[in-house]
Amino acid sequence: MSLKPRAIHFGAGNIGRGFIAPLLSKSGYHVVFADVDKELIHTINKEKAYGVHILDISTDEGGKRVEEIIHVKGVLSTSDDILHELAHPKLKVITTAVGVPILDKIAPTIAKGIKARREAGGGTINIIACENAIGATAQLAEKVRLHLDAEDIAYADLHVGFANCSVDRIVPPFTPGEHDAESVLDVGVEEFFEWIVEGPSLKGAHPGALDHPINGMTLTGNLAAYNERKLFTLNAGHAITAYLGHLKGLHTVDESIAHPDVAAVVRGALHHESGAALCRKHKFDEKAHGEYIEKIIVRFENEAVKDDVVRVGRQPLRKLGRGDRLVGPARMCVEYDIPVHNLAKGIAAALLYRNDDDEQSVEMRNAINDKGIHKYVVELTGFEEGSDVHAHILQSYNELKFQAVEYCTITQLNT
Numbered sequence: 001m002s003l004k005p006r007a008i009h010f011g012a013g014n015i016g017r018g019f020i021a022p023l024l025s026k027s028g029y030h031v032v033f034a035d036v037d038k039e040l041i042h043t044i045n046k047e048k049a050y051g052v053h054i055l056d057i058s059t060d061e062g063g064k065r066v067e068e069i070i071h072v073k074g075v076l077s078t079s080d081d082i083l084h085e086l087a088h089p090k091l092k093v094i095t096t097a098v099g100v101p102i103l104d105k106i107a108p109t110i111a112k113g114i115k116a117r118r119e120a121g122g123g124t125i126n127i128i129a130c131e132n133a134i135g136a137t138a139q140l141a142e143k144v145r146l147h148l149d150a151e152d153i154a155y156a157d158l159h160v161g162f163a164n165c166s167v168d169r170i171v172p173p174f175t176p177g178e179h180d181a182e183s184v185l186d187v188g189v190e191e192f193f194e195w196i197v198e199g200p201s202l203k204g205a206h207p208g209a210l211d212h213p214i215n216g217m218t219l220t221g222n223l224a225a226y227n228e229r230k231l232f233t234l235n236a237g238h239a240i241t242a243y244l245g246h247l248k249g250l251h252t253v254d255e256s257i258a259h260p261d262v263a264a265v266v267r268g269a270l271h272h273e274s275g276a277a278l279c280r281k282h283k284f285d286e287k288a289h290g291e292y293i294e295k296i297i298v299r300f301e302n303e304a305v306k307d308d309v310v311r312v313g314r315q316p317l318r319k320l321g322r323g324d325r326l327v328g329p330a331r332m333c334v335e336y337d338i339p340v341h342n343l344a345k346g347i348a349a350a351l352l353y354r355n356d357d358d359e360q361s362v363e364m365r366n367a368i369n370d371k372g373i374h375k376y377v378v379e380l381t382g383f384e385e386g387s388d389v390h391a392h393i394l395q396s397y398n399e400l401k402f403q404a405v406e407y408c409t410i411t412q413l414n415t
């Protein structure tokens, strides 16, 4: 039996293959991917390796650097095989990158795994949900607990660490043929990455740290600040770029941010609105935060990444959640009396996002038609009619709707 520590990663998609698994693998873990996609799992088990293409025009090799990830395994997350993996004595870490709405679906499986570990006397493990949401691991923990009995909960309290994190690396859709890739498993990623994990929640021989450290993972005791900094800056700017770009008929993030109107709204939202509020709340150094924002804009401009506005804009209702990247920073601005003209434009552009292949876009359009935009904005954001923010969102909505007609048919906009 291999002496290597094992890690199970739920979700063998972009961020799983392009970010989390490479760090685990390069830190000496044997990585087992768990996914619902049979074809993908079959290919992982057949090829056992893939390449991570670094998509940076600035890399010495002109964007051609490829990192080989080897000795990976796949297991179908809906089969009993996953339970054997979860009970494995060498298992140390479970990570996820499946999308927040899917955490519900994997929770019962993880709960069965915890029960199996208790019965087998398995060692301590740590679980880290690498999703774009504040407190994603805490949400997962809550869902897992619903499937545990009192004995299992007592065991989990001692032997299972649930650590929240902030995860940052842009991993766009990747077409192997366009990049001389050898395998359909290959992924393309930007060079930059940041994985910040709540240290105090980790369990093991040295509480507050992993028994087998992961190179590239940073531990912190103040995750809340990093979480809000990332979601309300990178993801806020990304979403605004994607929704405004989509309304202009643009297809990629680099094309959208190159449009001066889009860049002006993104800079206004990040520097003068979310940034100003974040600096007030978390006492960030204003100059350093300004540099953080500009570095993010350079990442959006990376032409080698070619990220799709449809990927970045996916699930608009999740993105319009009160604690999420658009309404979240707008609410924080209101707390500090900071006007929100640019975030309001981003929220309005999200409300105008029309994509018949995206269930949440369709649901949003139907809700706007049924309830009317005034009431719907109140329901979604919590900003009352008559408030400045509500008025700014409505004003931007009407202006953008009018401008968007040039690119979309009236039927698509439909409101």
Ligand SMILES: NC(=O)c1ccc[n+]([C@@H]2O[C@H](COP(=O)([O-])OP(=O)(O)OC[C@H]3O[C@@H](n4cnc5c(N)ncnc54)[C@H](O)[C@@H]3O)[C@@H](O)[C@H]2O)c1
Pocket: 010, 011, 012, 013, 014, 015, 016, 034, 035, 036, 037, 077, 097, 098, 099, 100, 102, 105, 106, 130, 131, 132, 167, 168, 169, 170, 171, 172
């Ligand atoms: N791509 C990025 O740039 C990026 C960066 C940071 C964070 N994230 C976050 O990572 C998560 C995943 O994003 P992604 O871009 O990798 O998405 P993706 O669609 O590429 O990958 C998701 C994977 O999860 C699998 N999956 C779905 N249901 C499952 C289930 N029940 N059990 C196991 N696997 C299941 C899918 O088959 C797919 O392979 C999201 O929360 C996203 O916000 C993405």
Ligand SMILES: O=P(O)(O)OC[C@@H](O)[C@@H](O)[C@H](O)[C@H](O)CO
Pocket: 132, 167, 168, 169, 170, 171, 234, 235, 238, 239, 311, 312, 313, 314
């Ligand atoms: O994954 P989502 O849908 O929450 O957000 C889309 C993108 O903004 C996101 O995936 C970024 O690429 C990522 O957060 C970069 O770290």
